[in-house]
Amino acid sequence: xxxxxxxxxxxxxxxxDTAIPGALQSVERVQASSLEIWFITNTxxxxxxxxxxxxxxxxxxxxxxxxxxxxxxxxxxxxxRGLRPYCLVHENIQGEFSDFDQCDPNAVLMGDAAEAFxxxxxxxxxxxxxxxxxLVGVGYNRYFNSGSQLLLxxxxxxxxxxxxxxxxxxxxxxxxxxxxxxxxxxxTAAADQALMVGDDVFGDVEGALNAGIQGCLVRTGKYQxxxxxxxxxxxxxxxxxxxxxxLILGGNC
Amino acid sequence: xxxxxxxxxxxxxxxxDTAIPGALQSVERVQASSLEIWFITNTxxxxxxxxxxxxxxxxxxxxxxxxxxxxxxxxxxxxxRGLRPYCLVHENIQGEFSDFDQCDPNAVLMGDAAEAFxxxxxxxxxxxxxxxxxLVGVGYNRYFNSGSQLLLxxxxxxxxxxxxxxxxxxxxxxxxxxxxxxxxxxxTAAADQALMVGDDVFGDVEGALNAGIQGCLVRTGKYQxxxxxxxxxxxxxxxxxxxxxxLILGGNC
Numbered sequence: 001x002x003x004x005x006x007x008x009x010x011x012x013x014x015x016x017d018t019a020i021p022g023a024l025q026s027v028e029r030v031q032a033s034s035l036e037i038w039f040i041t042n043t044x045x046x047x048x049x050x051x052x053x054x055x056x057x058x059x060x061x062x063x064x065x066x067x068x069x070x071x072x073x074x075x076x077x078x079x080x081r082g083l084r085p086y087c088l089v090h091e092n093i094q095g096e097f098s099d100f101d102q103c104d105p106n107a108v109l110m111g112d113a114a115e116a117f118x119x120x121x122x123x124x125x126x127x128x129x130x131x132x133x134x135l136v137g138v139g140y141n142r143y144f145n146s147g148s149q150l151l152l153x154x155x156x157x158x159x160x161x162x163x164x165x166x167x168x169x170x171x172x173x174x175x176x177x178x179x180x181x182x183x184x185x186x187x188t189a190a191a192d193q194a195l196m197v198g199d200d201v202f203g204d205v206e207g208a209l210n211a212g213i214q215g216c217l218v219r220t221g222k223y224q225x226x227x228x229x230x231x232x233x234x235x236x237x238x239x240x241x242x243x244x245x246x247l248i249l250g251g252n253c
Numbered sequence: 254x255x256x257x258x259x260x261x262x263x264x265x266x267x268x269x270d271t272a273i274p275g276a277l278q279s280v281e282r283v284q285a286s287s288l289e290i291w292f293i294t295n296t297x298x299x300x301x302x303x304x305x306x307x308x309x310x311x312x313x314x315x316x317x318x319x320x321x322x323x324x325x326x327x328x329x330x331x332x333x334r335g336l337r338p339y340c341l342v343h344e345n346i347q348g349e350f351s352d353f354d355q356c357d358p359n360a361v362l363m364g365d366a367a368e369a370f371x372x373x374x375x376x377x378x379x380x381x382x383x384x385x386x387x388l389v390g391v392g393y394n395r396y397f398n399s400g401s402q403l404l405l406x407x408x409x410x411x412x413x414x415x416x417x418x419x420x421x422x423x424x425x426x427x428x429x430x431x432x433x434x435x436x437x438x439x440x441t442a443a444a445d446q447a448l449m450v451g452d453d454v455f456g457d458v459e460g461a462l463n464a465g466i467q468g469c470l471v472r473t474g475k476y477q478x479x480x481x482x483x484x485x486x487x488x489x490x491x492x493x494x495x496x497x498x499x500l501i502l503g504g505n506c
Contacts, residue, residue: 160409
């Protein structure tokens with residue numbers, strides 16, 4: 001019995017700047033049902049406000065209070081600890097961290113920085129971490145589908161710094177179980193009554209399963225043939241978010 | 254009883270363009286002894302000929318036949334298999350791979366590419382590997398001392414692509430046991446009669462131990478306080494190559 005549904009955004013509801021066929025209607029069907037709904041994303045190429053704008057432009061009617069982002073989680077984590085992060089993040093979201101003292105950093109924050117993942121910037125992150133600065137990752141995603149091609153996400157670069165400095169990053173966002181539980185905390189559903197729908201077999205599906213949440217992998221976005229064989233555990237694999245919603249509303253989850 | 258000594262180069266015999274104090278005399282002492290001597294390096298920022306030139310300019314008298322490089326090992330590996338590598342390597346050594354057909358690549362070669370580790374180039378490597386191209390690494394070093402600062406080496410970037418594409422790289426060079434054994438094959442010494450002297454606790458010392466070779470860590474080059482606690486096993490830790498040679502020639506190894 002599913003009481004809450006957690007939707008990943010990029011690759012599930014849209015690819016690049018195009019909605020997945022049927023995604024709008026599927027989200028509306030869930031919104032019209034008794035299910036609780038959440039949108040949870042590791043995206044760190046857009047500000048929260050741009051993310052909400054883009055969803056609206058695509059036609060999704062989303063309550064901003066139901067959007068849970070890894071960038072917000074990372075900001076809170078750093079604020080709570082009074083840290084001065086070196087923010088190796090995309091130029092689009094640098095402004096989200098303007099409240100932080102970034103002089104003489106004592107922490108490293110890594111998101112999906114794209115071209116900002118230069119040799120110089122990664123060396124700076126590495127030397128700070130080797131000197132003891134905690135490493136904070138916005139998600140641990142390996143790659144994503146930009147709409148036209150697969151592109152490296154933050155995960156591989158976080159892995160590189162972890163290896164170089166022999167440290168372990170604190171991951172804010174999926175697949176952190178804490179992140180899933182924070183999203184669920186404002187619903188009435190228990191973990192095993194919630195279903196995560198995502199295109200990332202590791203970040204979305206394996207992460208959800210490890211958090212005690214049910215998982216559903218869609219064959220859109222970054223999905224590659226055989227992804228469903230890369231992890232262990234029981235989960236659904238469906239063509240797209242449309243079939244995922246059919247499954248849930250049909251009581252087959 | 255040590256019969257052969259394997260010297261790492263950068264960080265052991267020199268740092269940047271300066272010889273480690275006493276290194277010249279120490280190498281000469283070994284050359285005047287009955288010990289067999291090898292120089293083995295993962296350096297992939299210089300051609301073999303530049304490497305030999307730089308050693309000569311610093312004053313080291315080195316027989317080129319006794320210099321064993323990871324770049325050479327990688328070239329042989331690719332040639333033997335008739336592969337067409339995408340060479341993500343330093344611009345200084347691109348010419349070393351001019352004999353390879355690099356159109357429509359079906360393999361990925363990664364060395365210490367420095368600024369060439371751009372987002373675009375890493376995405377290209379990632380997509381080739383995700384599509385099934387074998388990933389070949391020139392060493393797996395985490396970082397090195399450029400003379401003025403620590404800089405990321407090839408290892409973290411290889412790790413990034415391994416993670417992104419869920420593949421395992423074939424490492425040519427240290428710490429591959431095969432590489433150590435190839436170097437030893439042209440000596441009369443058995444593995445346990447050989448000693449590897451290096452500044453990289455993972456690549457040099459742990460690698461040697463895993464290949465059945467004795468290990469000696471020097472506190473020069475990339476060495477950081479506490480490095481000797483990062484691996485398990487019995488090995489020596491000494492101030493520099495001078496003390497390492499004292500130890501060997503004094504019969505204390």
